[in-house]
Amino acid sequence: MNLEPEPFATARLDALPLRVAYADEMAAVLGDPALHTYTGGAPETADGLRARYGRQTAGSPDPGVRWWNWVLRVRDEGRLAGYVQATVDVPGATAEIAWVVGTQWQGSGYAKEAAEGLVAHLLTGAGAGTGTGMVRTVLAHIHPDHDASAAVAAAAGLAPTERWCDGERRWERGAGED
Numbered sequence: 001m002n003l004e005p006e007p008f009a010t011a012r013l014d015a016l017p018l019r020v021a022y023a024d025e026m027a028a029v030l031g032d033p034a035l036h037t038y039t040g041g042a043p044e045t046a047d048g049l050r051a052r053y054g055r056q057t058a059g060s061p062d063p064g065v066r067w068w069n070w071v072l073r074v075r076d077e078g079r080l081a082g083y084v085q086a087t088v089d090v091p092g093a094t095a096e097i098a099w100v101v102g103t104q105w106q107g108s109g110y111a112k113e114a115a116e117g118l119v120a121h122l123l124t125g126a127g128a129g130t131g132t133g134m135v136r137t138v139l140a141h142i143h144p145d146h147d148a149s150a151a152v153a154a155a156a157g158l159a160p161t162e163r164w165c166d167g168e169r170r171w172e173r174g175a176g177e178d
Helices: 020-029 046-058 110-123 147-155
Strands: 013-017 065-074 079-089 094-101 137-142 159-165 168-174
Touching (some): 020 079, 046 065, 079 110, 110 147, 147 159
Antiparallel strands (some): 079 094, 159 168
């Protein structure tokens, strides 16, 4: 059971729960191979995204894990510009987050704004009716050469730890940290 995440908003962005119907627009947003420099892989086609979004919206087969995904709509443009996601370990009260903003929108502060909004949404108990308030720790894994992503994590209140996973540094923030 996934219990769909609640939408949230920031000053310029609307974070909308993922839908398969967003695949065509998101294929264009995520189509630049440069987005995979630090994560590997290649851009997915709209059909590939439809299949992936179908799996993601169906939810984790583990009842103790929630897969929460949001697309980011730039309110003034009415267009999608990226996504944020959280894999929530319910028993551990931990959310592992990630963010991607399409190349066209990079440098505008959207990734920082989206990550800050997501962390606040998860830690403040917003959406507690769907379990969002269950999170006490937020973490992200960031490639050591990805300075922009490290800056986004720091802006969202995460701090680097000495822990590593698959060549990426673990960044972390607890509910009581500012």
